[in-house]
Amino acid sequence: MSGQAASYYNPNQGFAPQGDQPYDPNHNANYQPVDPKAPAPPPYAPNAPNAPQSGYNFEDAFKIEKPKFNDLWAGLLLIAVFLGYVAVSGLTIHSYASHKGFSGGGIYDAANDFSLNTNTLVLFIFVLCVALVLSWLYFLGARYFTKTFIWATGILNIVFALATGIYYIAKKQYGGGIVFLLFGVFAIVCFISWIPRIPFTAFMLQTTMDVARGYGHVFLVSALGGIVTVAFAAWFSVTLVAIYVAYEPNSSGINPSCQNGGCSTAKVIGLTVYATFAMYWVSEWIKNTVHSTIAGVYGSWYFWSKSAGGMPKGSTRGAFRRATTYSFGSISFGSLIIALINMLRQACSVAQRQEAGQGNLVGSIFIWILGCVISLLDWLVTLFNRYAFCHIALYGKAYIPAAKDTWKMMRDRGIDALVQDCLMGPVLTMGSVFVSYVCALLAYLYLQFTKPAYNADGTFTPVIMAFAFVIGLQVCQVFMTPIGSGVETIFVAMGWDPQVMINDHPEIYYKLVQLYPRVQQAIHA
Numbered sequence: 001m002s003g004q005a006a007s008y009y010n011p012n013q014g015f016a017p018q019g020d021q022p023y024d025p026n027h028n029a030n031y032q033p034v035d036p037k038a039p040a041p042p043p044y045a046p047n048a049p050n051a052p053q054s055g056y057n058f059e060d061a062f063k064i065e066k067p068k069f070n071d072l073w074a075g076l077l078l079i080a081v082f083l084g085y086v087a088v089s090g091l092t093i094h095s096y097a098s099h100k101g102f103s104g105g106g107i108y109d110a111a112n113d114f115s116l117n118t119n120t121l122v123l124f125i126f127v128l129c130v131a132l133v134l135s136w137l138y139f140l141g142a143r144y145f146t147k148t149f150i151w152a153t154g155i156l157n158i159v160f161a162l163a164t165g166i167y168y169i170a171k172k173q174y175g176g177g178i179v180f181l182l183f184g185v186f187a188i189v190c191f192i193s194w195i196p197r198i199p200f201t202a203f204m205l206q207t208t209m210d211v212a213r214g215y216g217h218v219f220l221v222s223a224l225g226g227i228v229t230v231a232f233a234a235w236f237s238v239t240l241v242a243i244y245v246a247y248e249p250n251s252s253g254i255n256p257s258c259q260n261g262g263c264s265t266a267k268v269i270g271l272t273v274y275a276t277f278a279m280y281w282v283s284e285w286i287k288n289t290v291h292s293t294i295a296g297v298y299g300s301w302y303f304w305s306k307s308a309g310g311m312p313k314g315s316t317r318g319a320f321r322r323a324t325t326y327s328f329g330s331i332s333f334g335s336l337i338i339a340l341i342n343m344l345r346q347a348c349s350v351a352q353r354q355e356a357g358q359g360n361l362v363g364s365i366f367i368w369i370l371g372c373v374i375s376l377l378d379w380l381v382t383l384f385n386r387y388a389f390c391h392i393a394l395y396g397k398a399y400i401p402a403a404k405d406t407w408k409m410m411r412d413r414g415i416d417a418l419v420q421d422c423l424m425g426p427v428l429t430m431g432s433v434f435v436s437y438v439c440a441l442l443a444y445l446y447l448q449f450t451k452p453a454y455n456a457d458g459t460f461t462p463v464i465m466a467f468a469f470v471i472g473l474q475v476c477q478v479f480m481t482p483i484g485s486g487v488e489t490i491f492v493a494m495g496w497d498p499q500v501m502i503n504d505h506p507e508i509y510y511k512l513v514q515l516y517p518r519v520q521q522a523i524h525a
Helices: 072-098 118-144 146-170 174-214 218-247 265-304 315-323 328-357 361-395 399-413 415-421 424-450 461-496 498-504 506-515 519-523
Strands: 007-010 014-017
Touching: 072 218, 072 265, 072 328, 118 146, 118 174, 118 218, 118 424, 118 461, 146 174, 146 424, 174 218, 174 265, 174 424, 174 461, 174 506, 218 265, 218 315, 218 461, 265 315, 265 328, 265 361, 265 461, 265 498, 315 361, 328 361, 328 399, 328 461, 361 399, 361 424, 361 461, 399 461, 424 461, 461 498, 498 506, 506 519
Parallel strands: none
Antiparallel strands: 007 014
C-alpha cells in the first residue's frame, strides 16, 4: 500500500477525519481529538503493518484476531432445513420411481391425468437448459461488450415485455397481457432515467472485468457457482414433480402411491411450500457464498495489489474458506431474509397468474402492484445484504454488526450516492428478470403445445410458470453475481480507505472523477 491517508475508516472504531473529533458510534469517552499537526495515520487496511512483504496469504492480509463462528444458529438451521429437504426429496423420488409407468417415461405416455408427471419434468429440463445457455451468454456479453451490454439489457426488457403483453392479449389472457404492457411502460421510464448514468456504470463494469482477468479466479467461481445452481435446480424440479406424484389425491383413486392412504392436497401444498423455501434459502446461500468469495478477491486487489508484497496468495481459496467456515452462519442469516421475501413474491406471482387466467383484471393488477412492492423490498434488502457481505468477507464480523457498520460508513463517506447512481445492480437484476421471463414464456408455450391431460383446464399453468420463472431467475443471478460483487466491493473499499484508490489506482480514480465529478465530494465527505 502506498501513500499517507488524510482520513481513514476502521470498522471496529468508526470513521475519523484527520483534525476533527473522531466519529464514535458508542460515544466512547476515551476518544480524543486528533492533532491536526500530527502525522497522518496510515491508510486503513486490516492488519496492514503485520502483513509480510511477500509470501503472505488471504488470512494474513485480512486477519481475524479472535476468529469465531458467527451467527451459528442460522448456519445450523440452514443445515437442518437442507437435511429435511433431502429426506422429503428421497421419499418422494423413491415413490415416483416405484410407479414410473403411472407417470410416464416421456411427454405423452403418462396414465396420470390429474397431477404433475414426467411431462412436467421434461418441461423443467428444457427450462434449465434455456436458463443455463441464456445466463452464460449474458455473462459473456458483460465480459466482452460492457457498454453495449447495458443498452441491450434495457432494450431487450422493453421489447420482450411489450411483445409478451401483446401475445397474451392475442390469446385472450387479458389480465396477464395488461400486466406485461404495464411492465413494459415501467421499463421504458426506467431506461430513459438510466441514459445519463450509463457511461459511469460502463466504466465500473469495465474496471471489474479488467480486475477479473488479471487477479483471482472470478470467472471460474462464476462458472462453478452457476453449475452448482443448475444441478440444485434440476434436483428441485424432480422433487417438485415427485411430491405431486406421491401425494396428490384424485376422486377415482387411481394413484398407486395413495393405495395405502396418506395422500391429501394439504400435504402436497405443505411439502411444496417447504421444498420451495429450502430451494430459495440454499440457492441464496450459494449466491451469497459466491459473492463473499469474489468480494475477498476484489478486496485483496484494492488494498494489496500495489503493495510491496503484491496480492495475497490464494485469495480466492482463502475467501471461500472463510465464507464456508467462520462466516457460514452470517451468510446463512442474510440469505434467510431474502428467502422469506422471495417466498412472498412467489406467492404473489402464482396468485397474479391465477387471477389473470380467470379473467379477473382488477385482482390481477392489484396483486401485481403488491408484487412490485415486495420486489422493491427485496431490492432494498438485497442491496443492504450485499454490501454487508463485503464487510463479512474481509473482516469476519457477524451479520447484523457488519450490516450496521458498513451502511453507516457508506453514508458517512457519501458512498451511498455512488451506489444510487451506479446502474450495475438494476442492470443485472433486469437481465436476470429477462431470462426468467423467457423461461416462464417457454413453460407457457410448452403447456400449450403438448396439452398434458392434467392441465386440461389450465389449473397448473400459473404454478408451473411461476416455478419456471424462479429457476431462470436464480440460475442467472448466480452467474451474474461476480460482476456485481466487484463493483460493490470497490465502493465499500473506497469508503474504508479512499486514499488507497487515489494513490494505488490513480488511473481509475481520475477516470471516475472525469465521468462522475461528485466522486471527489463523495469519498472525502
